[in-house]
Amino acid sequence: MAGIREEDIELIVRRVLSNLDLKNLKAAVKKDIGVFEDMKQAISAAKKAQKELKSMSIEFREKIIQNIRKKTLENARIMAEMGVQETGMGKVEHKVLKHELVARKTPGTEDIITTAWSGDKGLTLVEMGPWGVIGAITPSTNPSETVICNSIGMIAAGNSVVFNPHPGAVGVSNYAVRLINEAVVEAGGPPNLAVSVAKPTLETAEIMFKHPDINLLVATGGPGVVTAVLSTGKRAIGAGAGNPPVVVDETADIRKAAKDIVDGATFDNNLPCIAEKEVIAVNKVADELIYYMKQNGCYMASKEEIEELKAMVLQTRDGKYYLNRKWVGKDASTLLKGIGVDVDDKVRCIIFEATKDHPFVVEELMMPILGIIRAENVDEAIAIAVELEHGFRHSAHMHSKNVDNLTKFARAIDTAIFVKNAPSYAAIGFGGEGYCTFTIASRTGEGLTSARTFTKSRRCVLADGLSIR
Numbered sequence: 001m002a003g004i005r006e007e008d009i010e011l012i013v014r015r016v017l018s019n020l021d022l023k024n025l026k027a028a029v030k031k032d033i034g035v036f037e038d039m040k041q042a043i044s045a046a047k048k049a050q051k052e053l054k055s056m057s058i059e060f061r062e063k064i065i066q067n068i069r070k071k072t073l074e075n076a077r078i079m080a081e082m083g084v085q086e087t088g089m090g091k092v093e094h095k096v097l098k099h100e101l102v103a104r105k106t107p108g109t110e111d112i113i114t115t116a117w118s119g120d121k122g123l124t125l126v127e128m129g130p131w132g133v134i135g136a137i138t139p140s141t142n143p144s145e146t147v148i149c150n151s152i153g154m155i156a157a158g159n160s161v162v163f164n165p166h167p168g169a170v171g172v173s174n175y176a177v178r179l180i181n182e183a184v185v186e187a188g189g190p191p192n193l194a195v196s197v198a199k200p201t202l203e204t205a206e207i208m209f210k211h212p213d214i215n216l217l218v219a220t221g222g223p224g225v226v227t228a229v230l231s232t233g234k235r236a237i238g239a240g241a242g243n244p245p246v247v248v249d250e251t252a253d254i255r256k257a258a259k260d261i262v263d264g265a266t267f268d269n270n271l272p273c274i275a276e277k278e279v280i281a282v283n284k285v286a287d288e289l290i291y292y293m294k295q296n297g298c299y300m301a302s303k304e305e306i307e308e309l310k311a312m313v314l315q316t317r318d319g320k321y322y323l324n325r326k327w328v329g330k331d332a333s334t335l336l337k338g339i340g341v342d343v344d345d346k347v348r349c350i351i352f353e354a355t356k357d358h359p360f361v362v363e364e365l366m367m368p369i370l371g372i373i374r375a376e377n378v379d380e381a382i383a384i385a386v387e388l389e390h391g392f393r394h395s396a397h398m399h400s401k402n403v404d405n406l407t408k409f410a411r412a413i414d415t416a417i418f419v420k421n422a423p424s425y426a427a428i429g430f431g432g433e434g435y436c437t438f439t440i441a442s443r444t445g446e447g448l449t450s451a452r453t454f455t456k457s458r459r460c461v462l463a464d465g466l467s468i469r
């Protein structure tokens with residue numbers, strides 16, 4: 001077995017086992033449409049489908065989307081189970097909620113609006129038109145959620161979409177692609193408005209990036225893939241990594257802050273890019289915050305336990321830290337068992353007192369482990385939070401009742417998402433107002449994407465007519 005790493009063997013075994021089990025789960029979606037062996041064939045089928053969609057009414061597009069919503073709700077649990085089984089990450093109950101959220105709150109055709117000017121010189125319209133065929137890369141952390149969310153928005157805007165899903169979540173991602181096709185065809189639409197490949201690789205992604213029929217690229221994932229799409233020379237939307245800090249000042253409702261932080265940070269075992277990844281609390285309230293966090297299912301780890309966890313979940317190469325993927329998205333109790341600490345499943349999160357240079361707060365961990373850093377005052381807390389967000393401009397959160405402090409932090413960190421006095425998931429319409437998305441274009445600035453993000457602007461001018469003012 002020389003040359004094969006132990007973790008690779010483990011990965012292969014896990015995939016084979018999960019594929020065996022997935023065979024039983026696949027029964028719900030019967031039609032095998034939309035998934036191709038060859039990327040070029042997938043693109044060509046999506047191009048044909050987009051042409052057909054273009055000739056159809058917007059009312060009809062909405063009918064298609066309604067059916068995608070319905071089928072997503074019907075299949076929420078099966079996709080949640082498949083996702084956990086295939087990737088080994090996250091929590092089934094939370095993934096069910098994520099699918100329900102995406103089905104109910106991702107905007108459809110109502111998001112496509114027209115701007116008009118009328119006056120002495122006639123009428124001018126700016127309409128939102130489709131790009132054509134969009135190439136999309138999806139992550140392993142919200143695999144089917146992102147496929148469905150992107151498909152709803154992109155189809156509502158009149159596009160078709162070609163996915164190159166994460167290889168580690170190809171089963172559930174392609175299940176979602178098949179489900180979308182079944183929903184579209186059942187509603188009377190053309191097949192292949194959303195397509196994918198059976199074996200996505202970096203090579204199939206490369207073919208997609210370079211293909212002349214792909215007009216827009218959308219990448220949801222870590223820094224590598226976002227940089228890759230931004231380097232293609234094509235128009236690209238980059239929804240990249242985050243490392244969201246949460247600041248707690250002395251004016252906050254500490255009991256509520258503790259509960260909200262633990263709820264947000266443990267949702268789907270900290271996989272969402274928006275989830276609280278480190279806490280910075282002013283000294284005056286830090287002890288009280290820790291007390292209430294413990295009341296909410298947190299385990300306070302000792303220095304020695306944190307060192308052991310560090311050796312287990314992080315690997316170093318060339319002086320840099322890398323995640324040991326085996327532990328990403330695992331339950332807190334599983335992480336603790338990994339270092340020989342036996343706790344029951346009521347433990348939702350591991351907390352510890354950290355300095356601002358601890359790798360667990362510097363790295364985007366995607367595990368229910370939260371470092372708590374003490375700051376002398378709110379200004380110091382804000383400065384530390386800005387440093388730890390690394391300029392990703394993704395998400396940040398704060399618990400405070402002082403409007404000046406809230407404003408100061410919001411301006412200093414300047415992120416696409418800033419949640420005040422709620423769990424992080426309030427940002428995507430879960431316990432907060434507003435629509436849902438699983439593609440937050442932090443790096444390229446579009447923010448929370450929706451159908452209109454996937455359009456291009458078309459100005460139509462009629463001079464000296466059609467104004468009846």
Ligand code: NAD
Nearest residue numbers: 139140165166205221222225228239240241242273439440
């Ligand atoms: P990842 O970066 O490992 O993979 C994302 C996708 O990119 C996969 O499909 C992968 O195969 C592909 N990929 C990676 N490098 C590539 C390259 N050079 N060329 C072509 N394709 C490439 O992401 P993951 O671990 O599955 O997801 C977690 C990461 O994604 C975290 O950093 C998280 O913050 C981020 N994320 C961001 C958002 C957002 O909306 N901003 C949403 C979800 C996840």
